[in-house]
Amino acid sequence: MLESLQKFRQHLLTGVSYAIPFIACGGILIAFAIAFAPMTTTGPDFSNSPRLKLILDIGSASFALMFPVLAGYISYSIAGKPGLLPGFLGGYLSGQVKAGFLGAILAGLVAGYVVEALKKVPVSKYLRPIMPILVIPILSGALIGALMIKVLGPPIAVFMNHANHALTVMSTGNDVILALVLGAMIASDMGGPINKTAFFFGAAMIGEGNYQIMGACAAAICTPPLGVGLATLIRKALWSEEEREAGLAAIAMGLIGITEGAIPFAAADPIRVIPSIVAGSAVAAAIAMVGRVGDHAPHGGPVVLPVVDHRIVYVVAILIGTLLTATLIVLLRLRTNGMKARNEETA
C-alpha cells in the first residue's frame, strides 16, 4: 500500500518536474508584458505596443504547452514511451476544454494506466510489432480524447471555474487560513513532498491567473534558511564553528529561494528548529496574503522580487517571518542550555 502510494507520488512529481520550466517562462513573460502595457478599465491595452504583445503571445504559448507536458510526463512515468501520446493529447485537450491543471493531472494518470493495461494485452507475435506504432497510440489516444472532451473534461472545467472564483473572492479570514496552512506546509519538510504539494498548488494557480497563492508560498519558501542563518548570527556563542558556516550558506540559499538550506539545522535539531521555521513561514505567508502579494514566477525568495506585485509587503513579510524564526530558535536554544546548566549544578 505504502509502496503504491509512493509510486503514485513519483508519477505526479515526474510530471511536475517537467512542467516547472514552462510555468516559469510563461508566468514571467506574461507578467513582464502586462507590467509595461498601459492599463485600462478592461485590462492591459496592447494595441499600441506590438513588442509587448509578442512577449505576451510567447508567454501564453508556454503556458498552453504546460498542460500537455504535465499530463504527458505523468503518463510517461507510468507507462514509459508509449504513454507520451495519450498524455500529451489529454493534457492539450484539458487546456482546450478549460479543465486546467486538475484536468491535465487526471488525463496524465488515466492515459498512463490505460497504456499500461494495453501493453499487457496478450497478442500473437505477428501482431506484436504493430502494437506500439499503431494499436496503442490510436486506441489510447481515441479513448483519452473522448474522455477529456465528453466525460471528464466538462465537469472538471465547471469545478475549476468555481474553485477559481472561490479563491479570488475568498474572504480575508479564509485566505489567511489558507496562507497559514500553505506556509506551514512549505516549511514542514523543507523541499520534500509536503513542501512540493503546497508549492505546486501555488505554481498551478499562476497558470489559472491567480498569483496570490504563489505570492504567499514565495514568502514562506525563503524564511526557513534565512531564519536559521540569522539565528547563527545573532547569538554566535550558541553555535559551533561548522554551524556558523552552514548558517551563512543557508542565508545565501534563502536569498535565492531554496528552502533546503535549512535542512542541516533541522536534521541536527528537529524538535527546536522545525516548529520555529514552520511558525516563521506560516506568518510570512499570511502577511503576504493579507497584503495581496502576487508572484508571477513558480519560485520564491528575494530573487523573484522583480516579478512580484506589492513588493514592499513582500519584503516586510519575509523580514518578519525570518525574524520570528530566528528569535524562536535562539530562545529555545537558550532555554535548553539554561536547563542543562542547572542540571549540571544540581548533579
Add this chain to the structure above:
Amino acid sequence: MKIVAITACPTGIAHTYMAAARLEKVAKNFGHEIKVETQGAMGIENKLTEADIRQAQIAIFAVDIEVEGRDRFNGVKVIQVPLQEALKNPENIFSKIQR
C-alpha cells in the same frame, strides 16, 4: 564494492545534488567505490557509462521521480529508495547492501 547511483528530485536544483554528495561521502566511509549520476533540472550530469554500469555490483536509485534511461540497468541489481532516505539515513542504504 563498486556501486553506481542515480539521484533525482522534482525541482532538481538542490536535493538532487545534496543527496549525491551524501551518497559519495558515506560510500567512501564504508569503503565502497561509487559513481553518482544526477538527474536534475539541468538534465543528466556525471552520466554513468555502459562500462560503469556493467562493472557495478549494485545500483542505488535515490529518486522521487521516474529515472531517465532505466533500461540501461537491465541485468543489474537495483535498490530504489525515496530521495529523503539518502539525505537522512544514507548509512541505512549501505548496510542494507552489505546484507
